[in-house]
Amino acid sequence: MMRIPLNRADTAPLYTQIYKFLRQQIETEALVVGSRLPASRELATDLGVSRVTVINAIAELEAEGFVTSVQGSGAYVSDWLSLVEPLVGETATSAVLSAGVFPWPNWQTRIEQDATVSLYSDHERQIVSCNHPDLIQFASGMGSTEVFDLDAFRRTFQAVLRRDGADALGYGDTTHGGYEPLRATIAQILSNSGIPTHAENVLITSGSQQAISLVAHLLVKPGETILVESPTYEGGLNLFMSMGANVVGVPMDEDGIRLDALEAALQSHQPKLIYTIPTFHNPTGTSLDTQRRRQLIALAQQYNVPIVEDDFVGELRYEGYAQPALKALDTDGSVIYINTFSKALVPGLRLGFLAANGPVFEQLVILKRANDRSSSDMMQRALDAYITVGRYQAQLRKVGRIYRRRRNAMLAALEQFMPEGVGWQRPFGGLFLWLQLPDGMDAAELLSLALEQGVAFVPGSAFFADKRPFSALRLNFTVHEPEIIEVGIERLAKAIKMKV
């Protein structure tokens, strides 16, 4: 059904209006070469005009070479690009948008001026446009997709659609937090990792990013303050800034967020939220010890501020002792816990979750429903059929083995290749290693040299709200095989030596 705008009050005859609309659509390539035009009888009925009117319009297009009729099949947009003499937009259809006849409305210009976040960060733009033939990618924020057993998941997905049929095709649950069996499984996974949880406290989200977004939108209004570690996850920063929140970074030391600085910030900024990654922090890889975890919670309680704990890789530990999640130390509902299946399984599922206790949970369910109704019920059912506590733990062990080997390869290569003045902390888990450059070397400036050498990383500035130049960078050690990691670090060392 083609809903062509007609103006019956216009002096231009209807066939001319139809002709002009179609010609503009063809010339602006909205209707591409080879598209079939609607049958004249059908179009006449849809538009409430006589069939002759439509036939005349199409005949005109055909005479000018825009359209070719095929006996018994209909009219198709021909390869008209050899034609010249473009029609200037004179009728009021949205085809003229492409021609840019009118300036954008003021509100559009304003929205662009007011933007706080750009589509690409500087480093993304640089990396995307890098044309090195075999770029080694340490800039990724994801784990490796190889660790996921796609064939097994594919078979499970099939089996679930066969099993559930039409039941899997609706919105699914929108009032309890998602597909109940999956929430129960998640609660069991959490409980078995030391975070006592029940299904009725689990909300399934479209990745952990949406979980962070829901919590931030619920608890923080534009202009209000969110405390974050400084540096912190770039996706969190961009989200908070896009909301118009005031993002205040709290300095870290080698053991994580500094509690003296946190208390000072709590006093001076009256924040509405603390966003923290206490375990295998992004980007630095550090973890808070248990003692500081308890103190962090006590401070939040004292100042009546909720904590969002982003535990995105909390279970990917390669050495050292397990630190409890903040949520496991939560006594009164101060901590909202967030995790994802993007790291231990695969990002493409777009499934994450949060666990929260108290009245805030229902408000988050309401907000999720208001914002996108539900995450794909089909995908939730497939994931539930795919994972069990045992299978999830086995997957964590498998991923842990692979990533530990890759981390070790990176550490060994750093020892071997890095010059004086470069420092790093051994990450006990997670995906990232934070590399300190020699004093005063700006990592953002180093990036172009490194890309020329064929290695990508994320410069430290990306992880600060003010994007200040910074002499550290983030390396993801999980994406490549050890041999490639070694080559990548050698390249990086070469770039650094060129800058020293």
Place this chain on the structure above:
Amino acid sequence: MMRIPLNRADTAPLYTQIYKFLRQQIETEALVVGSRLPASRELATDLGVSRVTVINAIAELEAEGFVTSVQGSGAYVSDWLSLVEPLVGETATSAVLSAGVFPWPNWQTRIEQDATVSLYSDHERQIVSCNHPDLIQFASGMGSTEVFDLDAFRRTFQAVLRRDGADALGYGDTTHGGYEPLRATIAQILSNSGIPTHAENVLITSGSQQAISLVAHLLVKPGETILVESPTYEGGLNLFMSMGANVVGVPMDEDGIRLDALEAALQSHQPKLIYTIPTFHNPTGTSLDTQRRRQLIALAQQYNVPIVEDDFVGELRYEGYAQPALKALDTDGSVIYINTFSKALVPGLRLGFLAANGPVFEQLVILKRANDRSSSDMMQRALDAYITVGRYQAQLRKVGRIYRRRRNAMLAALEQFMPEGVGWQRPFGGLFLWLQLPDGMDAAELLSLALEQGVAFVPGSAFFADKRPFSALRLNFTVHEPEIIEVGIERLAKAIKMKV
């Protein structure tokens, strides 16, 4: 890996801490009967304690009957519910959350008090708790899931995962608006329905609900005004209210939104957004004529206010002429167009989209990325492989045939059964019919009687921002077969007669 919180500064020995933690988890049923506890060697390594410490803790649990050891297999949570004497939470673990030892923090109490939207609307609560053995469902907001060829989609999904492998497992495109081939297909579908569109103006979202949410969050701050038709889509109202927006309803007549009232509202409220459903409106089924469409856009341009056009069923027309989408009349980027695959295909895909021109498009892409990174790339690829312009149009024709028959059945049944004083307008398309009750009859009050008779609908009040009592209700005519529809309308007529 079980991350049990230990307090090494505590006077309680470590084995007691481990024992208490596990016992609390078992007693609060976070660890359910039959769960396997971690192996003692593994747990000892994870926690950095001696193996004897762990063995002692588990032995204590076993002695008390909470745990059963199985030779060579490990320790399992036993069926302990027969035991008495629950442990009162005295250690600081989140298990005590369930016990409610501490009151919720103040911010939680406040968030609950400030809530503007409740989890269930009154009618949802009533309908959910109705226990009529064969309730006829006219309250649904969805079409029928039967119209979707699940088997064909299932095969396509399989084929795509086989074809794309690991490529389908990442986040997919997050900087252009989604999977490029699907955006191109959507642009072609729109162009072929008279809305000239290019792939670079299409943003794929998680259903149309997320598209509305992104636009509203970008353009409207808390306290600012959104104009909506009165009545309008409940999901839109809930979203806008959850954002703290000021929602102002503009009255409608039998041809849609009243332009005199719209202009008055534009003058007095300085709104930031007009949200409208011009075609087969939810809940009333009315459509704006082309003339009013042009005037609506001219008003928006004059007052520098963006329009969001929700075209969720714009292509499901059963009689009358096709009205152009507002977007097809847009000359300067004033209209942001929203549509979904939930209606013509199936809600479970959770895929919708928007089309926008001008700087606002990039800002929406940024916001989508900040809020949930991307919609499932896997699902986008599967949908792209599944639909073509031709297949989509064929699907619309098929759905149109089925729904027209059901609409006709409802109209015939209304004629047959409804008493004096009940009125309705013949919907020319879409899913809904708006039924006017006899003067002064409150539809919300009628609902409980109707549910007793075995028929559900949505009372008119749900579609007004102030939820005022209203003597009209919304019927979805697409969910049931004609024979069931007839029975449902007969039941509804009976309930109405009881109230007259």
